[in-house]
Amino acid sequence: MKMRNISMRLVNSILPVLLAFVIGGVVILAIGENPLETYGILLGKSLFTQKGLLNTLHYASPLILTGLAIAITFKANIFNMGVEGQMLLGGFFAGIVGAYLPAMNPVVAKLICLAVGVLCGMLFAMVPAILKAYFRVNEMVVTLMLNYAMIKVLEFLSTGVFRDYSSGYVSTPTIKDEAMFSRLGSSKLTIFFFVALAAFVVMYFVMNKSKLGYETTAIGKNLEFAEATGMKVHKKIITLMAISGALSGLAGAGYMMSEQFKYTLSFSGNPGLGWDGMLIALLGGHSPVGVLIAAVFYAALKTGSDHINLYSTVPKEIVAVIQGLIILFLAVKFVDEHTDIGDKIKMKFHKKSHAAGREE
Amino acid sequence: MSIIRMVDLTKKFGTFTANDAINLSVEKQEIKCIVGENGAGKSTLMNMLYGLLRPTSGKILIQDKEVTINSPVDAIAYGLGMVHQHFKLVPSLTVYENILLGTELKKSSKSPFIDKNREIDEVTKLIQKYKFELNPTDKIEDISVGGRQRVEILKMLYRNVDILILDEPTAVLTPQEVDELFVNLRELRTQGKTIIVITHKLREVMELSDSVTVIKQGKVVGNLLTKNTSEEELAQMMVGRDVVLTVRNTRERDAADEIAYQVENVSTINDYGKEVLHNISFSVKKGEILGVAGVEGNGQSELVKVLTGMMKATQGKVSIYNKEITNEWPDQLRRDGVGIIPEDRYAQGLCGTMSIAENCIAGYHDNPDVCKAGLLKPKKINALRDRFVKDFDIRVGDINGNVGQLSGGNAQKIIVAREFESGSKLLIACQPTRGVDIGSIEFIHNQILNFSNQGNAVLLISSELTEIMSLSSRIIVMYKGGIVGEVSPKEISSSAIGLLMAGIKN
Numbered sequence: 001m002k003m004r005n006i007s008m009r010l011v012n013s014i015l016p017v018l019l020a021f022v023i024g025g026v027v028i029l030a031i032g033e034n035p036l037e038t039y040g041i042l043l044g045k046s047l048f049t050q051k052g053l054l055n056t057l058h059y060a061s062p063l064i065l066t067g068l069a070i071a072i073t074f075k076a077n078i079f080n081m082g083v084e085g086q087m088l089l090g091g092f093f094a095g096i097v098g099a100y101l102p103a104m105n106p107v108v109a110k111l112i113c114l115a116v117g118v119l120c121g122m123l124f125a126m127v128p129a130i131l132k133a134y135f136r137v138n139e140m141v142v143t144l145m146l147n148y149a150m151i152k153v154l155e156f157l158s159t160g161v162f163r164d165y166s167s168g169y170v171s172t173p174t175i176k177d178e179a180m181f182s183r184l185g186s187s188k189l190t191i192f193f194f195v196a197l198a199a200f201v202v203m204y205f206v207m208n209k210s211k212l213g214y215e216t217t218a219i220g221k222n223l224e225f226a227e228a229t230g231m232k233v234h235k236k237i238i239t240l241m242a243i244s245g246a247l248s249g250l251a252g253a254g255y256m257m258s259e260q261f262k263y264t265l266s267f268s269g270n271p272g273l274g275w276d277g278m279l280i281a282l283l284g285g286h287s288p289v290g291v292l293i294a295a296v297f298y299a300a301l302k303t304g305s306d307h308i309n310l311y312s313t314v315p316k317e318i319v320a321v322i323q324g325l326i327i328l329f330l331a332v333k334f335v336d337e338h339t340d341i342g343d344k345i346k347m348k349f350h351k352k353s354h355a356a357g358r359e360e
Numbered sequence: 361m362s363i364i365r366m367v368d369l370t371k372k373f374g375t376f377t378a379n380d381a382i383n384l385s386v387e388k389q390e391i392k393c394i395v396g397e398n399g400a401g402k403s404t405l406m407n408m409l410y411g412l413l414r415p416t417s418g419k420i421l422i423q424d425k426e427v428t429i430n431s432p433v434d435a436i437a438y439g440l441g442m443v444h445q446h447f448k449l450v451p452s453l454t455v456y457e458n459i460l461l462g463t464e465l466k467k468s469s470k471s472p473f474i475d476k477n478r479e480i481d482e483v484t485k486l487i488q489k490y491k492f493e494l495n496p497t498d499k500i501e502d503i504s505v506g507g508r509q510r511v512e513i514l515k516m517l518y519r520n521v522d523i524l525i526l527d528e529p530t531a532v533l534t535p536q537e538v539d540e541l542f543v544n545l546r547e548l549r550t551q552g553k554t555i556i557v558i559t560h561k562l563r564e565v566m567e568l569s570d571s572v573t574v575i576k577q578g579k580v581v582g583n584l585l586t587k588n589t590s591e592e593e594l595a596q597m598m599v600g601r602d603v604v605l606t607v608r609n610t611r612e613r614d615a616a617d618e619i620a621y622q623v624e625n626v627s628t629i630n631d632y633g634k635e636v637l638h639n640i641s642f643s644v645k646k647g648e649i650l651g652v653a654g655v656e657g658n659g660q661s662e663l664v665k666v667l668t669g670m671m672k673a674t675q676g677k678v679s680i681y682n683k684e685i686t687n688e689w690p691d692q693l694r695r696d697g698v699g700i701i702p703e704d705r706y707a708q709g710l711c712g713t714m715s716i717a718e719n720c721i722a723g724y725h726d727n728p729d730v731c732k733a734g735l736l737k738p739k740k741i742n743a744l745r746d747r748f749v750k751d752f753d754i755r756v757g758d759i760n761g762n763v764g765q766l767s768g769g770n771a772q773k774i775i776v777a778r779e780f781e782s783g784s785k786l787l788i789a790c791q792p793t794r795g796v797d798i799g800s801i802e803f804i805h806n807q808i809l810n811f812s813n814q815g816n817a818v819l820l821i822s823s824e825l826t827e828i829m830s831l832s833s834r835i836i837v838m839y840k841g842g843i844v845g846e847v848s849p850k851e852i853s854s855s856a857i858g859l860l861m862a863g864i865k866n
Binding site for chain 1: 693
């Protein structure tokens with residue numbers, strides 16, 4: 001039963017990726033290139049060379065955190081769509097504090113910046129959490145809309161209050177050296193990856209082994225049951241949103257201190273790290289290990305896309321096409337779980353595999 | 361002539377055979393009861409007949425013609441109507457709208473407008489004909505569970521089907537209403553209709569049916585004429601062994617005088633601001649079982665919700681051994697020694713998509729035995745589960761699987777094990793044996809009796825009158841949110857309680 005569950009989840013996560021690659025391959029064929037060669041470059045350069053792998057892990061770091069931030073709330077059927085905004089706020093103020101910090105021990109400086117990021121993300125997540133827990137306001141709408149509010153607020157702060165006028169474009173001052181995570185060796189990898197990994201280990205225990213994880217599962221699967229057996233759901237909503245916000249803020253702060261070093265209007269890229277986190281959580285089936293794998297895979301696509309530009313005539317936008325297709329096929333999985341179409345297909349497969357087994 | 365004949369009808373779900381070569385025939389103008397334990401395959405069989413499931417193999421013949429029933433629409437076209445155990449009604453529509461859903465009466469045949477007045481008239485006539493207590497213009501969401509079932513029955517009666525299938529039709533009715541329903545069903549039979557009733561209440565089988573078919577583990581184990589059999593014989597066929605049909609209240613000593621649980625002047629209002637509980641006061645003594653009888657929808661659900669921390673009392677006081685516990689949260693109540701068997705086991709008692717072990721600790725997952733410093737102890741939890749499974753004879757297919765795979769009786773036993781084995785001093789048992797097979801009913805009843813004989817208090821809320829009568833030391837009767845009387849089960853007949861339940865005082 002358990003094995004079947006795991007294999008089913010695996011199929012549900014891997015099938016969309018394979019289908020996306022197949023259709024992406026058709027697009028590459030249409031351009032007139034060899035898809036296998038292109039995919040070889042895409043994944044080979046990002047996963048199977050030392051430098052490429054380390055770069056991939058570097059880009060995976062914030063994605064692991066945003067993915068976990070989404071996963072923990074989605075598991076309880078709370079939809080924190082505001083990870084992007086919480087991440088931006090955490091990153092922004094980690095950057096501001098990092099820039100205006102007096103000279104001090106670099107370890108302490110980094111800890112202060114990370115803490116500021118965590119705190120900002122957490123506090124910002126409290127707005128929808130309290131509205132949801134005590135006033136029954138739909139958290140999906142609130143968190144989603146607050147992202148746009150936050151982007152505008154940060155735009156105002158970075159173009160006015162905290163603008164670095166020595167820069168030729170809108171940005172905040174660069175953070176001090178003490179607050180920067182320096183590269184380890186020749187790759188882009190920094191200590192931040194290990195911070196993310198530590199957060200992953202903690203979240204693994206929280207989600208799989210702890211009382212909170214147990215209650216999260218119960219709340220997600222049967223709210224009335226959770227209430228009746230004494231899990232105070234409104235308090236859990238606050239706790240889970242706080243964790244989610246903290247992870248988002250940590251992602252933003254770490255990204256600021258290891259990659260961007262200043263806040264610009266395109267800090268988070270397009271789509272932002274928070275939105276990527278949502279896809280990663282879906283792809284990873286809301287389990288911490290799944291999120292870790294999905295984040296690395298997703299980051300590999302990102303680093304690989306640069307190599308495609310270098311080594312072939314396929315435009316790097318092919319990666320965006322593949323990402324879009326993955327989202328599309330992940331949505332198909334959703335249909336599969338809630339209708340019996342999937343069952344029928346499975347039955348067919350079952351029969352076929354039985355028949356195949358007999359032939360052998 | 362057989363109106364329905366099933367020949368070697370088989371239904372498999374994967375490797376599990378729910379119905380194994382069922383041969384069954386129903387004569388025209390008879391009342392046929394199909395009995396069997398939970399999970400025996402009665403509902404599967406009827407769902408195939410009604411087109412909700414397709415048979416794996418075998419044939420269905422209606423009026424000696426082989427038919428393929430692909431949907432309920434087909435079934436109704438063949439004159440088959442079904443009243444489900446789980447209601448299929450639109451909560452936001454009124455009673456008459458639900459009854460006429462799909463066959464609305466128009467102002468004229470070409471008019472697009474619904475003739476509301478004529479619809480209400482029609483339904484009022486229908487309601488009066490069958491003497492149901494219903495207001496055609498009430499919304500479904502505002503009426504009681506019992507009322508909803510009456511609408512469900514009326515819906516099929518309105519459609520004039522020839523063959524009426526009723527799945528556990530009497531579960532929510534008072535004895536008087538059951539009698540009325542039986543009168544109606546017999547009347548329908550004399551008008552030429554055929555009725556199939558799925559039930560596990562043997563008393564009703566004996567009273568109502570002409571013939572009876574017993575199903576056990578997906579197979580037919582007996583086709584009998586009711587007049588040639590007895591309750592005991594049927595029970596034995598169902599479970600394959602003799603069972604005590606009603607547990608005798610065998611307590612030697614009377615309850616102690618010490619009051620264990622006291623409820624004083626409790627009132628509450630529902631989400632619409634309507635007062636649904638009015639000045640409820642009672643007490644349960646140590647070693648006593650207090651039964652709460654009443655037709656469903658007269659405040660019992662709300663009373664249980666208030667007492668189990670799912671709803672707030674607007675006034676009044678609840679205390680256990682003189683410790684006030686009014687409006688406490690469910691986790692605190694459990695710490696204070698209140699065990700809870702909730703009304704709807706899959707909504708409040710268990711989570712079907714979580715594992716058996718996870719369900720065994722629900723509500724007590726804070727207990728230091730299974731949880732230390734916020735981390736759960738899987739080994740201890742599995743040991744607890746294994747002990748429950750063994751001690752309470754819970755039959756599980758896959759010990760690591762989900763609770764959803766268990767039959768009603770075995771699922772209920774998990775709740776019973778959990779609540780009894782956690783040091784409770786008071787048990788609030790709400791419909792503890794609803795939808796549970798006979799073997800499990802006997803087991804659960806004995807557990808409840810043992811629990812009270814050990815000097816614990818039990819509050820038993822049930823719509824099953826025989827259960828209340830045979831287990832309780834005292835009985836209070838609820839009607840329209842209040843208590844209308846207290847009686848002793850030894851001194852009162854079930855028909856007298858029935859009158860109280862209907863709000864008629866003598």
